Structure formats: C-alpha cells, structure tokens
Amino acid sequence: MKKQSQLNVVLAGCGGISRNWLQAVENYPGLTIVGLVDLNRENALAVQQSFQLSQAYIGTDVGHVIEESGANIVFDCTVPEAHIHVTLEALKRGCHVLGEKPMADTMANARKMLAAAQQSGKLYAVMQNRQFLDGIVRFRQLLASQQIGALTTLNADFYLGAHFGGFRDQMEHVLLLDMAIHSFDQARYISGADPVSVYCHEWNPAGSWYQHDASAVAIFEMTNGIIFTYRGSWCAEGMNTTWECGWRAIGERGTALWDGGDDISGEVVTGTEGFIREQRLVELSDVPKLSHTGHAGVIHNFLDCVQHGKIPQTICTDNIKSLAMVHAAIESAATGKKVNIRY
Ligand SMILES: NC(=O)c1ccc[n+]([C@@H]2O[C@H](COP(=O)([O-])OP(=O)(O)OC[C@H]3O[C@@H](n4cnc5c(N)ncnc54)[C@H](O)[C@@H]3O)[C@@H](O)[C@H]2O)c1
Incomplete structure (x- = not known):
C-alpha cells in the first residue's frame, strides 16, 4: 500500500453522526476537509457553518465533489442504502474510504464494495466504534x-x-x-x-x-x-x-x-x-489506555494506516463477517x- 501524507477529505452525509466524525478530526495534523456532500444541500451548509469549514466545496453528488475538491479520502456518513453508491464512486476516483456501519444494506452490495476495494488497491474500512x-x-x-x-x-x-x-x-x-x-x-x-x-x-x-x-x-x-x-x-x-x-x-x-x-x-x-x-x-x-476511543479511535487508526501504508483494524474484508x-x-x-x- 502506497503511503499518503496529504489527507484531503470529503465527508458525505451531513446528518446526525457526521458531527462526531468532524469533532474527531478537528485538530488532526495535515488533514483538511475539502468537501461536504449531502442530497439535502442545507445539511451540508449547516455543517460547514458549525465547523467553520469555509474552504470546503459543497455539493449534492459525491463524485462531482471529489473531482472538484481533489480529495484522496472519503468519509461516508450517509444512510445504509447509500453506502454502496458513495463507496463505489469514491474508490473509482482513487480515494480511500472509511464508512459508517453497517457496511451495506445487503450482503450482495457488501460483496460488490469489497471487490471494488480490492480491485482499486485503496483502503475501505468500516466504523465499528465499540472496538476502540x-x-x-x-x-x-x-x-x-x-x-x-x-x-x-x-x-x-x-x-x-x-x-x-x-x-x-x-x-x-x-x-x-x-x-x-x-x-x-x-x-x-x-x-x-x-x-x-x-x-x-x-x-x-x-x-x-x-x-x-x-x-x-x-x-x-x-x-x-x-x-x-x-x-x-x-x-x-x-x-x-x-x-x-x-x-x-x-x-x-x-x-x-x-x-x-x-x-x-x-x-x-x-x-x-x-x-x-x-x-x-x-x-x-x-x-x-487507548489514545483515542469510540469514533475517534477508528478514525485515527484508519488515517494512520492511510499515512503509513498499513491495514486498518476495521477493514472491509474483516467487517463483512460481522455484517x-x-x-x-x-x-x-x-x-x-x-x-x-x-x-
Ligand atoms: N457508529 C455508530 O455508533 C452510529 C450511530 C448513529 C448512526 N450511525 C450510522 O451512521 C449513518 C448515518 O446515520 P445518521 O443518524 O447520521 O443519519 P441522518 O439521517 O441524520 O443523516 C444521513 C444524511 O445522509 C444524507 N444522505 C442520504 N443519502 C445520501 C447520498 N446518496 N449522498 C449524500 N448524502 C446522502 C441525508 O440527506 C442525511 O443528511 C447510518 O449508516 C447509521 O447506521 C452509526
């Protein structure tokens, strides 16, 4: 796995849980939130304002926002039915993905996502905050x-x-x-x-x-x-x-x-x-004691793996067994x- 020093993140799905994610990375060295995506643009604008992310490109389509913002990482905080769309679009554009649980709404979709991750050579891991x-x-x-x-x-x-x-x-x-x-x-x-x-x-x-x-x-x-x-x-x-x-x-x-x-x-x-x-x-x-727990624990583990070419603890190939x-x-x-x- 190639090492990555620049962490340019697009966050998709600006609902309730996205705020936990953004709090967890507020002071992460070298990380910039370059884009915010939500089908409901108002939700993305509200998050942009709460977290003072004026530099973030706002949009309703994840593929478009990745391209406009130059992201190399996607955080997927959308609803379960949308996880496949966000993950496939992100992997296709060369991004690593960390997504909310559950990995997918069906096993068939989870298998497609796993295959896409393996083909892309990028990391795809899942939020299982209770491991941390x-x-x-x-x-x-x-x-x-x-x-x-x-x-x-x-x-x-x-x-x-x-x-x-x-x-x-x-x-x-x-x-x-x-x-x-x-x-x-x-x-x-x-x-x-x-x-x-x-x-x-x-x-x-x-x-x-x-x-x-x-x-x-x-x-x-x-x-x-x-x-x-x-x-x-x-x-x-x-x-x-x-x-x-x-x-x-x-x-x-x-x-x-x-x-x-x-x-x-x-x-x-x-x-x-x-x-x-x-x-x-x-x-x-x-x-x-863990340096970071819950959501912050999974996110820090994932980012460390992106930066140092390692495999995250909650990688999709493991998480599909829980699903x-x-x-x-x-x-x-x-x-x-x-x-x-x-x-
Ligand atoms: N790990 C945990 O402890 C934990 C806790 C709560 C929720 N979750 C998970 O987080 C995910 C989101 O939950 P939530 O409570 O924040 O839901 P929510 O409904 O508050 O937010 C989801 C957001 O995603 C947006 N969205 C839906 N489809 C989209 C798409 N295709 N592209 C862009 N945006 C899209 C919606 O407009 C909404 O703003 C779910 O998978 C849920 O299971 C995990």
Missing part, C-alpha cells in the same frame, strides 16, 4: 491471557428501553439491523472467532412501542467450537445494560464478566475436589431455520 473502548481491550486481553483457559462460550445481553420516536419505531428488524451489528462485531473481536451458523428468534414484546420486532435471541456457532449467544431488546424497561452489552465468557478453567463499562471480573478454578471446586479471582493486568451475522440472523428469524453463514 478501554473496557473491551482489557476484557479481550484477559481472555487472551488464557487465565480462564480456552474460550468455549460467550454470552451477550443487551437490554434498553429506548424511545427513539423516529424512523426506528416503524423499522423492520430494528434491533438486528440497526444495533446488533455492534454487538456481533464485538463478539468476533472479543473471541477472535468467526461465525459458522446461527439460529435466531425475533419478536415484538407485548406493550411494545415499536411497530416491528424489537427483541431477539440468537445462538451462533463460531469457529473453534465456541458458542456465542445474544439476547437483546430495545423494548425492555428497567435495569438497563450498557449500550456495549453485559458479557459472560466461559473458558475451560474459569469465567470472566464485563459489564460493557469499567467493570471486569472473573474466577478460575484452583481446587481439584468437591462438588463446586475451589476458585480464585482472576488477575487483571495493566493495559495501556453476515446480522443478515443470517434475520434469515433465520424469518424462516425459523438454522442458517449457515457465508460472506
């Missing part, structure tokens, strides 16, 4: 230390009473499509395993304020014989989990818990006799059958 949290890094490190032995089982619970009041209230598969990509991607990151198959059940609980299924339970078979179970709902009042899920990891010699925030604990077996064997607490080693988990879970819920996962 101090908690997940420490939890992953604990499992990697092998204190609890080889991982056999991973459980994630996600329970929030989320009253969005917008498009999500009418959206089909709202939890699986809009949120579970984060949790499924976390499961892959934590376990280091890839998905093999899934059985999923989706439903809309009585009293739900959503029009379609807002709850789901999924059982994934992963590589290395690991079973990952996910229980989630956006329609669960009280005793909310974090947005990062509550996790239980079971290994051959012990168990580790992570609440999705700062709380990590675990026990390993030390005894060899008795009905419940004697145990001790796991040792938590010091793990250096495949979402679409296979939806297919399983729709057919009532276990689905083999292909990507």
Whole structure:
C-alpha cells in the first residue's frame, strides 16, 4: 500500500453522526476537509457553518465533489442504502474510504464494495466504534491471557428501553439491523472467532412501542467450537445494560464478566475436589489506555494506516463477517431455520 501524507477529505452525509466524525478530526495534523456532500444541500451548509469549514466545496453528488475538491479520502456518513453508491464512486476516483456501519444494506452490495476495494488497491474500512473502548481491550486481553483457559462460550445481553420516536419505531428488524451489528462485531473481536451458523428468534414484546420486532435471541456457532449467544431488546424497561452489552465468557478453567463499562471480573478454578471446586479471582493486568476511543479511535487508526501504508483494524474484508451475522440472523428469524453463514 502506497503511503499518503496529504489527507484531503470529503465527508458525505451531513446528518446526525457526521458531527462526531468532524469533532474527531478537528485538530488532526495535515488533514483538511475539502468537501461536504449531502442530497439535502442545507445539511451540508449547516455543517460547514458549525465547523467553520469555509474552504470546503459543497455539493449534492459525491463524485462531482471529489473531482472538484481533489480529495484522496472519503468519509461516508450517509444512510445504509447509500453506502454502496458513495463507496463505489469514491474508490473509482482513487480515494480511500472509511464508512459508517453497517457496511451495506445487503450482503450482495457488501460483496460488490469489497471487490471494488480490492480491485482499486485503496483502503475501505468500516466504523465499528465499540472496538476502540478501554473496557473491551482489557476484557479481550484477559481472555487472551488464557487465565480462564480456552474460550468455549460467550454470552451477550443487551437490554434498553429506548424511545427513539423516529424512523426506528416503524423499522423492520430494528434491533438486528440497526444495533446488533455492534454487538456481533464485538463478539468476533472479543473471541477472535468467526461465525459458522446461527439460529435466531425475533419478536415484538407485548406493550411494545415499536411497530416491528424489537427483541431477539440468537445462538451462533463460531469457529473453534465456541458458542456465542445474544439476547437483546430495545423494548425492555428497567435495569438497563450498557449500550456495549453485559458479557459472560466461559473458558475451560474459569469465567470472566464485563459489564460493557469499567467493570471486569472473573474466577478460575484452583481446587481439584468437591462438588463446586475451589476458585480464585482472576488477575487483571495493566493495559495501556487507548489514545483515542469510540469514533475517534477508528478514525485515527484508519488515517494512520492511510499515512503509513498499513491495514486498518476495521477493514472491509474483516467487517463483512460481522455484517453476515446480522443478515443470517434475520434469515433465520424469518424462516425459523438454522442458517449457515457465508460472506
Ligand atoms: N457508529 C455508530 O455508533 C452510529 C450511530 C448513529 C448512526 N450511525 C450510522 O451512521 C449513518 C448515518 O446515520 P445518521 O443518524 O447520521 O443519519 P441522518 O439521517 O441524520 O443523516 C444521513 C444524511 O445522509 C444524507 N444522505 C442520504 N443519502 C445520501 C447520498 N446518496 N449522498 C449524500 N448524502 C446522502 C441525508 O440527506 C442525511 O443528511 C447510518 O449508516 C447509521 O447506521 C452509526
């Protein structure tokens, strides 16, 4: 991969999340926002004003703005259905792309985008901001230390009473499509395993304020014989989990818990006799804090890779596996059958 020192960025899709992206790069050395794109020009103008980006070329067509501004990087913050268009247009014009999750609205489109990235020789990576949290890094490190032995089982619970009041209230598969990509991607990151198959059940609980299924339970078979179970709902009042899920990891010699925030604990077996064997607490080693977390973490990792010819942590060839988990879970819920996962 050729190294790139000049970072000329076009940001496409100037809606809610774009502001997180622009905050994350406000003082990034050598980076200029050279263009802003939105189908609704007013949104691009509003962002230009809020972030004082008077130098940015404004337009409604991503290809045109890339050409007029001389960009070599595109940040894609558009809606999921537009990700394929923005990514293909950007790659075609020689730009590296970092795009919002989910990679694409369908697996067929995701495969086209991956092929285009490989053909272009440019980087295409996806925003999976939950990989860049101090908690997940420490939890992953604990499992990697092998204190609890080889991982056999991973459980994630996600329970929030989320009253969005917008498009999500009418959206089909709202939890699986809009949120579970984060949790499924976390499961892959934590376990280091890839998905093999899934059985999923989706439903809309009585009293739900959503029009379609807002709850789901999924059982994934992963590589290395690991079973990952996910229980989630956006329609669960009280005793909310974090947005990062509550996790239980079971290994051959012990168990580790992570609440999705700062709380990590675990026990390993030390005894060899008795009905419940004697145990001790796991040792938590010091793990250096991340220099940038969440959106800023993914963006800094991506830009560093562009500048130094490296492969980003959330590269599309890896991320498509998390997307495949979402679409296979939806297919399983729709057919009532276990689905083999292909990507
Ligand atoms: N990673 C996260 O934690 C996180 C959080 C929120 C949203 N998101 C994702 O970010 C993306 C955007 O979400 P949002 O909440 O900002 O939505 P939004 O509706 O607020 O903004 C999307 C913007 O994209 C524009 N747009 C649509 N199609 C376009 C196209 N072809 N070209 C140019 N502009 C176009 C729309 O006019 C709108 O201004 C989605 O993929 C969403 O899933 C991720």
